[in-house]
Amino acid sequence: MAPTKFTTKAYKNLDFLNSSDARPLRLLAEYFEPQQRIRKNQIQDTIVFFGSARLMSREAAEQRKQEVLASINSGGARGASKKLVADLQDAERHVTSSEYYEDAVELAKLLSKWSLGLSKKNRFVICSGGGPGIMEAANKGAQLAGAKSIGLNISLPFEQEPNPYIPPELNMEFHYFFMRKFWFVYPAKALVVFPGGFGTMDELFEVLTLVQTDKLRKEVFIVLYGSDFWKKVINFDALMETRLISREDMNLFTFANTPKEAFTHLRKKLTERYL
Numbered sequence: 001m002a003p004t005k006f007t008t009k010a011y012k013n014l015d016f017l018n019s020s021d022a023r024p025l026r027l028l029a030e031y032f033e034p035q036q037r038i039r040k041n042q043i044q045d046t047i048v049f050f051g052s053a054r055l056m057s058r059e060a061a062e063q064r065k066q067e068v069l070a071s072i073n074s075g076g077a078r079g080a081s082k083k084l085v086a087d088l089q090d091a092e093r094h095v096t097s098s099e100y101y102e103d104a105v106e107l108a109k110l111l112s113k114w115s116l117g118l119s120k121k122n123r124f125v126i127c128s129g130g131g132p133g134i135m136e137a138a139n140k141g142a143q144l145a146g147a148k149s150i151g152l153n154i155s156l157p158f159e160q161e162p163n164p165y166i167p168p169e170l171n172m173e174f175h176y177f178f179m180r181k182f183w184f185v186y187p188a189k190a191l192v193v194f195p196g197g198f199g200t201m202d203e204l205f206e207v208l209t210l211v212q213t214d215k216l217r218k219e220v221f222i223v224l225y226g227s228d229f230w231k232k233v234i235n236f237d238a239l240m241e242t243r244l245i246s247r248e249d250m251n252l253f254t255f256a257n258t259p260k261e262a263f264t265h266l267r268k269k270l271t272e273r274y275l
Contacts, residue, residue, distance in 0.1 A: 030179035034152075034172050038187065041169060044120070045274070046127040046150060046187045047111055047266070049104060050203045051134025051194030051225075053160065057105075058098040065091040100194050100226060101137045106259040107192065107225075108141025108149070114267055116147055124189060124270060125150060129180075130171065131160040134194045139165035152180050181206060189274055190221040190266050195229045211252050221269045223262050227255035 016022055056064070068087045108126045115124045126142040128135035130151030142149035143165045151166035154174050162171050174180040185207060193204045204224075210216050224230045239245045256262035 027176060027179060030174055030176055031182070034183050037170060037172065038150075041122070041148065043122045043125050043148075043150070043170075043187065045124060045189045047124050047190040047192065048127045048184050048188045049108065049134060049138035049192050049194070050129070050196060050200050051100065051104065051137075052196035052200060053129075053131045053133035053135060054197075055101045055133040055137075055195070056094050056098050057101050057137070058095070061091065061094040061098040065095055067091075097195070101134065103225070103259050104134050104137035104192075104194055105141040105144070107262050108138045109145045110141075110259055110263040111266065112142040112145035112147035112149070114263070116145065118275070122148075123274075127152065127184065127188070128163075128166075129153065129184075129199075130162045130166060130173075132163055134196065136163035136165060139163055152183055154180055185210065185216070185220075188220055189218065189270060190223070192223045192225055192262060192266075194225045208252055212249060219273055221266060221273075222253035223256050223265065224253050225256050225262060227257055230255065 010016060017025065065088070068084060068091045072084050072088065111124060112126055115122075118124075125148060126138050127150040128138040130139075130153030135151070139149045139151055140163075148167050148170060149165070150170045150172070151162055152172050152174060153162045154160060154177060162173075172183070174183075181203065184203065191204075191207055193200060204222075207220065207222065211220055211222070236245075236250065240247055240250070254265060256265060
């Protein structure tokens with residue numbers, strides 16, 4: 001009788017590991033692998049930046065606007081089609097909203113410089129969702145300050161690529177949204193939320209719910225950046241008037257409108273509570 005051939009070990013069997021039966025193993029991997037990276041880099045805690053992936057830097061927004069204008073000018077009298085006019089309006093909106101990108105860069109830079117000056121290292125490390133927009137701005141600001149930062153990217157059908165400002169050892173890729181959210185919240189001592197869409201709202205309200213219901217064994221300071229935006233898209237007064245939230249719930253977060261204002265608030269709160 002011929003000897004039995006060795007078969008593939010379970011932990012090397014990719015068909016099994018990618019099957020529904022191995023989902024618990026994949027979930028555990030998205031818990032332990034980030035934990036190993038964070039411990040290896042001796043990161044004690046983080047400040048998380050949330051915000052839209054669609055917001056552009058001022059340079060990129062201006063370049064886009066100039067490209068649209070060039071298309072209009074090249075067409076002569078018939079160049080300004082309805083589509084190009086709409087494209088120009090869109091480009092001008094991106095130029096205006098690029099202020100948030102630039103402010104996120106500056107705030108992350110201020111916080112990182114402050115962190116580097118603390119006696120204990122790797123405190124309040126900047127952490128983002130790893131992609132473009134506000135996420136990129138946060139990692140960029142940390143890099144400009146000479147500090148490390150974290151990027152927790154998520155695999156999506158339209159392929160959100162990691163931004164170039166994340167150090168490779170802290171550039172993490174997730175499949176499961178809820179495991180990514182866990183690593184946003186677990187090491188966090190503060191959260192800065194810039195204008196954003198569904199994803200940003202989802203992340204903000206999940207953290208607010210955890211804080212409101214005392215599910216976190218720590219104090220997390222939440223800053224909503226851009227009071228005009230937040231008060232426009234969320235009617236906090238109506239929520240209070242209809243008794244769907246209490247007035248005390250408004251103390252779960254604070255508004256800020258400049259990098260200096262947000263930095264001063266966070267530095268004061270984090271120093272009083274954690275230093």
